[in-house]
Amino acid sequence: MSDVTFISHDGEKREAPLEEGASLMQIAVDNMVPGVDGDCGGEAACGTCHVIVDDQWVAEVGRSGPVEEEMLAMNPEREPASRLACQMRVSENWDGLVVRLPEFQM
Amino acid sequence: MTTLTTVTDAVTERVQFVVPMQMQIRGAHLYDKTRRFVTRTNGQKIFVEEPIPPVEEVALADIDLSNPFLYRQGRWQEYFERVRNEAPVHFQAKSPFGPFWSVTRHADIVAVDKDHETFSAEPFIIIGEPPRFMDVAMFIAMDPPKHDRQRAAVQGVVAPKNLREMEGLIRSRVQEVLDDLPIGEPFNWVDRVSIELTARMLATLLDFPYEERRKLVEWSDLASSMEQANGGPSDNDEVFRGFVDAARGLSALWRDKEARLAAGEEPGFDLITMLQSNEDTKDLIDRPMEFLGNLTLLIVGGNDTTRNSMSGGVLALNRFPDQFEKLKANPDLIPNMVSEIIRWQTPLAYMRRVAKKDTMLNGQFIRKGDKLVMWYASGNRDERVFDRPDDLIIDRRNARNHISFGFGVHRCMGNRLAEMQLRILWEELLPRFDKIEVVDEPEYVQSNFVRGISRLMVQLTPKTDA
Numbered sequence: 351m352s353d354v355t356f357i358s359h360d361g362e363k364r365e366a367p368l369e370e371g372a373s374l375m376q377i378a379v380d381n382m383v384p385g386v387d388g389d390c391g392g393e394a395a396c397g398t399c400h401v402i403v404d405d406q407w408v409a410e411v412g413r414s415g416p417v418e419e420e421m422l423a424m425n426p427e428r429e430p431a432s433r434l435a436c437q438m439r440v441s442e443n444w445d446g447l448v449v450r451l452p453e454f455q456m
Numbered sequence: 457m458t459t460l461t462t463v464t465d466a467v468t469e470r471v472q473f474v475v476p477m478q479m480q481i482r483g484a485h486l487y488d489k490t491r492r493f494v495t496r497t498n499g500q501k502i503f504v505e506e507p508i509p510p511v512e513e514v515a516l517a518d519i520d521l522s523n524p525f526l527y528r529q530g531r532w533q534e535y536f537e538r539v540r541n542e543a544p545v546h547f548q549a550k551s552p553f554g555p556f557w558s559v560t561r562h563a564d565i566v567a568v569d570k571d572h573e574t575f576s577a578e579p580f581i582i583i584g585e586p587p588r589f590m591d592v593a594m595f596i597a598m599d600p601p602k603h604d605r606q607r608a609a610v611q612g613v614v615a616p617k618n619l620r621e622m623e624g625l626i627r628s629r630v631q632e633v634l635d636d637l638p639i640g641e642p643f644n645w646v647d648r649v650s651i652e653l654t655a656r657m658l659a660t661l662l663d664f665p666y667e668e669r670r671k672l673v674e675w676s677d678l679a680s681s682m683e684q685a686n687g688g689p690s691d692n693d694e695v696f697r698g699f700v701d702a703a704r705g706l707s708a709l710w711r712d713k714e715a716r717l718a719a720g721e722e723p724g725f726d727l728i729t730m731l732q733s734n735e736d737t738k739d740l741i742d743r744p745m746e747f748l749g750n751l752t753l754l755i756v757g758g759n760d761t762t763r764n765s766m767s768g769g770v771l772a773l774n775r776f777p778d779q780f781e782k783l784k785a786n787p788d789l790i791p792n793m794v795s796e797i798i799r800w801q802t803p804l805a806y807m808r809r810v811a812k813k814d815t816m817l818n819g820q821f822i823r824k825g826d827k828l829v830m831w832y833a834s835g836n837r838d839e840r841v842f843d844r845p846d847d848l849i850i851d852r853r854n855a856r857n858h859i860s861f862g863f864g865v866h867r868c869m870g871n872r873l874a875e876m877q878l879r880i881l882w883e884e885l886l887p888r889f890d891k892i893e894v895v896d897e898p899e900y901v902q903s904n905f906v907r908g909i910s911r912l913m914v915q916l917t918p919k920t921d922a
C-alpha cells in the first residue's frame with residue numbers, strides 16, 4: 351500500500367495511507383493529521399488545507415493554479431510549492447509523497 | 457491614566473487634522489438628511505414590530521426573510537427550513553429593502569461566496585443601504601484586487617503568529633472578569649461577560665486607552681444597528697454623532713501612537729503600530745475614509761460577533777444540558793465545541809452580493825444587477841450537511857464545516873482570534889463554575905443581520921473542589 355508523509359512545522363512526521371482518487375485533504379482529515387482543518391470541505395474556499403510540497407515532489411505533483419491562488423496568495427506562510435491539499439487528487443505515482451505543513455492554518 | 461490624558465491632549469493638538477475628517481462626516485450627514493427627507497423616511501421608524509405568523513400561513517412568494525424581527529420572535533428556523541426545502545434560491549420582490557434573492561442551502565452559499573467574478577461584494581454587504589458616511593472604504597465590501605491590498609495591510613494583527621503574542625494578555629483579562637462575577641445571584645451575562653470581554657479584546661488589539669474601552673463597543677453598536685441598513689433600531693442622527701466621536705478618538709489614537717514611537721517606546725503588536733510600520737499604510741491617516749474604514753471594520757467585525765458567540769454558547773449549553781455534562785467530563789472537546797457554538801449561533805445572519813452578469817444558480821436565472829443574500833444562518837442549519845442541525849452537539853464531527861465565517865476571499869479575517877477568545881473563555885469557565893444557569897428568557901436584538909442576544913440572565917454556582 352502507498353503512503354504519504356505529512357511533516358508538521360515542528361518536524362513531527364505522520365504517515366497516512368494514500369487512496370487513489372481521493373483528495374489529499376480528505377486523507378489528512380480522515381486520518382486525523384493535526385494541522386489540516388479542511389473547513390470548506392474541499393471547495394478551495396477556506397485555505398485551511400494548506401500544505402507545502404517537498405521539493406523532490408513538485409514536478410510530479412504540480413504547482414497551484416489560479417483557483418488555489420485565490421486562497422493562497424494572501425497567506426503569510428505561502429511558499430513557491432504551496433498547495434491546497436483539497437485540490438490535489440491522489441494519483442498512483444504518489445507513493446512516498448512528502449508534504450510539509452505550515453505553522454498555522456489561516 | 458497617562459494614556460488617557462495623552463489621548464485627550466493629542467485630540468486638542470490635532471484639531472487641524474481632525475476637523476477635515478469630521479467635516480466630511482458632517483457633510484455626509486447633511487446629505488443623508490436631505491435624502492431621507494426626499495424619500496420621506498425622515499423621523500419615521502421604518503420598522504414597527506408586529507407578530508410574525510407561522511410559516512404555513514404565508515404564501516411562498518410572500519416570505520420576507522429580511523424581516524428584522526424574525527430572529528427575535530423565534531420564527532426564523534421554520535421560515536428558513538421551508539425556503540430551504542421548497543425554494544432554495546428564493547425571490548422576494550417587494551421587501552422594504554427592495555427585491556432580493558435568498559440563497560439558503562449550504563452548497564449554494566459556498567458557490568456564491570467563492571465566486572467573486574460573478575458576485576460582487578460592492579457596494580455594501582448588508583441588505584439595505586447605510587447612510588452615506590458608510591462610504592468609508594471597508595474591504596469587506598470591495599472586490600479583488602483592491603480588497604486584497606487593503607486586507608494585506610491589516611491581516612497581520614489577527615494572524616495566528618501575532619495572536620500567540622497576545623494570548624497571555626487576553627487570558628489574564630478573561631480571568632479578571634470571571635473572578636469578579638457575582639456568585640449565587642442573577643446578573644446579565646451579556647453586559648458583565650460578553651460585552652466586557654469583547655471590549656477588552658478590542659482595546660488590546662488597538663492598544664486603545666483601556667479605561668475608555670466601552671467606547672469601542674458603543675461606536676460599533678451604533679454602526680451595526682442602522683435601520684436603513686439592516687432593520688436595526690438606531691436613529692441616524694445618533695449614528696452620525698457616534699461616528700464623529702469615533703473619528704476623533706481613532707485619529708487621536710493614531711497620533712498618540714506616532715508620538716510614543718517617536719519618543720522611543722518599544723513598538724507593540726497592536727494594529728496601529730502594524731499599520732504605521734508598513735510602507736503602504738504608514739500614511740493611512742492622510743486618507744481619512746480608508747483609515748476610518750479599516751479601523752471600523754475591525755472594531756465592528758470583532759464586536760458583536762464574538763460577543764454573541766459568548767452569550768450564545770451559554771444559552772446553547774442550557775438548551776442542551778447533556779452537552780454541558782459531556783463538556784465537563786471531557787474538556788478536550790472545547791476547541792470543537794467552539795466551532796459548534798459558532799455554527800449554532802451564526803452571529804452574522806448573512807452577507808449580500810450583487811450579480812455582475814446574468815447567471816444561473818441552482819436552477820434560477822439571476823439577472824445582472826440582482827441582489828443576493830447568502831443566509832449563513834440557514835446554511836448552518838442545512839439538513840443536507842448537518843445531522844440534527846438545530847441541536848448543539850459539541851463533538852459534532854463536521855462542526856468546522858460551518859459557514860459562519862463565510863468562504864472565499866472575504867472569509868473572516870478574525871476567525872482565529874474569535875476561536876481563541878472563545879476557547880480561553882471556556883477553558884477559564886470550566887475550572888471555576890459547576891453550573892452556569894440561564895434563569896430567565898433571553899432578549900434578542902432587532903436586526904436582520906446581527907443575530908444578537910441583548911440580555912441573558914445567568915446565575916453561577918462555583919465548583920466545590922472534589
Ligand code: HEM
Nearest residue numbers: 595596757758761762807861862863866867868869870874
Ligand atoms: C465568531 C465571530 C465572528 C464571526 C461569526 C465573523 C463573521 C464574519 C463573516 C461572515 C465575514 C464575511 C465573510 C464573507 O463575506 O465570506 C467576516 C469578515 C471579516 N471579519 Fe469576521 N467574524 C467574527 C469575528 C471577527 C473578529 C474577532 C474580527 C477582527 C477583530 C473580524 C474581522 C473581520 C474582517 C476584517 C472581515 C473582512 C474580511 C474580508 O473582507 O476580507 N471578525 N467575518
Ligand code: FES
Nearest residue numbers: 390392394397436
Ligand atoms: S478544504 Fe477549504 S480550501 Fe481546501
